[in-house]
Amino acid sequence: MAYTVSSVNRPLLYAVLVPALLMTGCTAEPFTPTSPASPVSASATPTPTGDAYAAWQAGRSTPVADPIYPERGTDALDVLHYDLALDWSPSTRVLTGTATLQVRPTKDAASFSLDFKPYDIDSLTVDGAPATGKVAKEKLTVATPVTADSPFTLVVAYHGRPTTTPMPSKRSDSAPLGLTVGKDGGLWTMQEPYGAFTWYPANDQPSDEALYDIAVTVPKGWSGIASGTPMGQDGDTFRYQSTDPVASYLTTLAVGKYKKAAGKGPHGLPLTYWYRPGDKGALPVLKQSPKYLAWLEKKFGPYPFPSGGVVMVDSESGMETQQMITLGSAVFSYGADQFELDVVHEYAHQWFGDAVTPADWRDLWLNEAWAQYAQLVYQKETAHATDAALDAWLRQSDSALRKEFGPPGHPRPSEFAMSNVYICGAAMLRQLQSVIGDKKFFALARDWAQDHRNTQQTRASFTAFVNEQTGQDFTAFIDAWLDSPTTPPKSLKDRRR
Template identity: 85%
Template sequence: MNRPILYVALVPALLITGCTAEPSRVPQSAATVPATGPAAASPTPAEDAYAAWQAGRSTPVADPIYPKRGTDALDVLHYDLALDWSPSKRVLTGTATLQVRPTKDAESFSLDFEPYDIDSLTVDGASATGEVTKEKLTVATPVTADKPFTLVVAYHGKPKTVPMPSKRGDTHPLGLTVDKDGGLWTMQEPYGALTWYPANDQPSDEALYDIAVTVPKGWSGIASGTPKGQDGNTFRYQSTDPVASYLTTLAVGKYKKVTAKGPHGLPLTYWYRPTDKRALPVLKKSPKYLTWLEKKFGPYPFPSGGVVMVDSDSGMETQQMVTLGSAVFSFGADQFELDVVHEYAHQWFGDAVTPTNWQDLWLNEGWAQYAQLVYEKETAHLTNADFDAWFRQADAALRKKYGPPGHPRPSEFAMSNVYICGAAMLRQLQSTIGDKKFFALAHAWAQDHRNTQQTRKSFTAFVNEQTGKDFTAFIDAWLDSRTTPPKSLKDRKGTNQT
């Protein structure tokens, strides 16, 4: 995620990436662990009819930061969303078909959902009773653990956003937003998918997706996933790799489209409005950015990629189709380029390898931020001394203001500490084990854990296994300390733990 925050007292501009941290620039030079994600167990006989969606199987957990969002009682395997947008009426009409595996026996079940009008609702083809209250769709139908069912919800209404739990200057309400021209766009981290379809709106439940968007003639419908063509005014997209709800996207408007090829012939699409033309030269450099990222972290993890421009102040690593706010360009083409690199880096860190819960936001933001800063260091030819000095200065200020990155505050989502302090830990790890071993570790982390959800515990175990040394105390210090850890953990007397 890319969200700019300025710390002028520290450096000329400290930009981070919504996922961008708040914009953070480095100073100019003076001269394998078992996956905790989709279960590997063979399907039970009751699941045989749902075998086509087994790649969407997850092990949901209750989120400790936002426990009211999502549920560990359901594992959504697949979402099929048929959406129709009327700009003149500002009404979204949808039919959501969900294949769901209950993880517990229950007399009813609930999903996150805004109060749209429900036109019809069925469970396994039979009419069912459902009610939307307090942003939850509750269906009064008993379910049995590991016995999948199909839920179909037809609905319509005017989209409404939900408040963003953050004090960042570049934030706005979460979810499906209607612009002044009747277009649509969404950014929804840590949640907000509930504003346009019934969802298990938390990171630990990833699913497969089919999305069809019908729009008026002359308009375009854009969504996350691989483009699957256009039937009349209906645009289709498919995700055969599992996707967390916060990584889905939807945009509708009078867009223009540019197609390109990335490394290995990767299909790329850039969607822009006339007001976004100044961003095109940077977007067209996407093959260069992706090639650079592949050299560091291994093959791009999905079958397509691209960017859609929207009327936001931030950016988001939505899977296979990055969502970038046009206002990000106000920081200049150089910063916009860094934000593009940041969001593409998230395709490896956050999208292909997803944190199990929001306690571990540092796990994707720290990696994406570090990738962005390494790119900036290499292109700006910065010295290691300047790089390291900046990291320690920025880390100290951010820990003092926002606390350690391993303990994010629910009311301050995605503040700069989870970006920069997480990246500072990776920088210190690189300095400790050397460049070759570090990037081999980074490559293996991204590739070996593709399409899984991971945690601090699994990351620590992975580092220890890869290096043959015990880095547990090192990682704990960087994630838990209220002050910047010493360069060597042999002397930890001054490290103030939480």
């Protein structure tokens, strides 16, 4: 996720960092801001016979209960695959959907629940048999017994007018989460830390990643955009498929009167940019995506997915939705240079957050610290800034943010994704680089992203990886940066061995 310039804390994504970095002294300047028809099946291929669930094993996860937002998601279910067939009517503002889920229970239970807004349920089956389900308090509860490790198929047909859910944050760019209906009848969504349940039944927590097939049917002249690899268009139905597992918060959906531009990234990677007439000014920056991705590949290894791109929406923020970044048009209003930084940040997330996802929201810093630091390194290199200026700026910013929001390893539930998880985590990575040297640091970064691709990770696993990779014990170092209410001492920088 990215901030906008109007955020309360003016994070680095849109701050005037370059003047501070160009200083020759050891202290940074003060932190200064810039100012329906029944939907068709979404599946590209039919469910195989025999062991039908073997086809979805790449979507197998080990769900854990999230301690920050325990009311979202469950560790009792592991969704292997979502097949979403959606039909949007702009004139009536009604979404009609059929969601087919392949689910592996992790526990025996007399019933099961998924996160879901109160749409009208048209039909519900479990393994083809009619079942009883009830939607209340943003949960769909199905009164069917399930057995651990005995997968089942749930099919939910539903319709209704989308509504959002509140964002647990004090950020000034925060908005209600989930599927949002625009004034023109279009749709878009941003949903971190949750909100996918506003358009399909979901185990809406980061530890349960799944495969996806999404089909979006829209009126003639409209476009349907979703996360995943574009699989073509059948009439007015747009299809997308994710063969790499996706956390629910990293899915996206947008419907509108879009125009499409295509590009090719490194190694012929297909890229797609979706924009409206008012977004034309952003297009030159979006078309620089091959350059950004090539730079990121040099630092962190091959891009982890079979396609990429950006869809512009009516938001004030940006989101690293998998294979199809969702960017708010308001972000571009602050200038092409700052918009470029946001694009680089969200592309960096494809490695850090998307390919390697935190198991729960305590470790949001694992996403944001890496993406923030990648953006800072890009910014430093393109501005030809000094290491000393960056170090001074980070330490000054870190100190103020810890005082206001606490350490990055202990995020507050009511203050999701504040600047501390971005900048304080980036400061830790910067100091780690100073300790082990550039070559070892970027080798570590590359191996972290590549060796843990399509997995869910934690602070403990990251610490163990750093210790193994470096041959040194950085446990106390990492704990200090993630847990201390004040900035760790600069002397740690000189702990060379």
